[in-house]
Amino acid sequence: MVLTDKIRKRLFDCADPGYAEFILRLTPGLERETVIGVRSPELRRICRSLDGAETAEFMKELPHKYFEENNLHSMLICRIKDEDACMEALEAFLPYIDNWATCDIVSPAVFKRKREKLRARIRVWISSDRVYTVRAGVGMLMKYFLDDAFSPEYNDLVAGIVSDEYYVNMMCAWYFATALAKQYDATEPYLRDRRLTEQVRKMTLKKANESFRIPDERKKRLKELR
Numbered sequence: 418m419v420l421t422d423k424i425r426k427r428l429f430d431c432a433d434p435g436y437a438e439f440i441l442r443l444t445p446g447l448e449r450e451t452v453i454g455v456r457s458p459e460l461r462r463i464c465r466s467l468d469g470a471e472t473a474e475f476m477k478e479l480p481h482k483y484f485e486e487n488n489l490h491s492m493l494i495c496r497i498k499d500e501d502a503c504m505e506a507l508e509a510f511l512p513y514i515d516n517w518a519t520c521d522i523v524s525p526a527v528f529k530r531k532r533e534k535l536r537a538r539i540r541v542w543i544s545s546d547r548v549y550t551v552r553a554g555v556g557m558l559m560k561y562f563l564d565d566a567f568s569p570e571y572n573d574l575v576a577g578i579v580s581d582e583y584y585v586n587m588m589c590a591w592y593f594a595t596a597l598a599k600q601y602d603a604t605e606p607y608l609r610d611r612r613l614t615e616q617v618r619k620m621t622l623k624k625a626n627e628s629f630r631i632p633d634e635r636k637k638r639l640k641e642l643r
Contacts, residue, residue, distance in 0.1 A: 590620030
């Protein structure tokens with residue numbers, strides 16, 4: 418706990434009460450006493466300052482008490498360069514993620530190059546009963562599998578998610594809006610043929626209309642599907 422105490426001191430030295438209130442408004446469900454109010458640049462500085470041994474020690478100390486500690490943990494996972502070590506650290510941390518902001522930080526660079534193991538784990542994650550494990554799985558499909566590694570089966574996987582959870586449905590909509598920008602012909606039928614839940618479909622159409630990556634002529638076609 419010596420390292421955690423040291424890190425907490427650094428976090429509180431950077432605390433901005435006004436920013437803490439902003440975080441609480443932006444991230445429903447967090448308890449006020451768990452939010453210190455540290456901006457991302459400061460967290461990244463702390464992240465870069467930890468060596469390998471300190472990183473390993475900090476990541477073993479779960480669960481964390483503060484929102485910023487969880488965000489720091491996400492940032493540290495993203496820096497792991499070994500695929501197996503990164504996956505192990507991610508699997509250990511996923512059950513402790515309790516908000517969308519911490520969840521969406523996790524995008525390890527190693528998975529841009531090595532995606533086979535990730536592909537298999539994503540199938541497991543999106544079948545989870547934990548909201549942010551599902552969200553993380555869909556988010557990684559969106560980040561790593563909508564370009565050269567795309568397959569229509571990924572659209573089927575996300576379309577098959579049926580949830581009452583807002584933060585799951587919003588990520589599914591974000592996935593499909595991004596898929597419309599990158600893989601339009603393979604994705605548009607999911608909207609046209611109503612293969613998505615109605616909530617995800619509505620969210621997707623709204624996000625697509627707001628996207629700068631979808632040409633106006635395609636947006637016009639999508640509006641006709643409302």
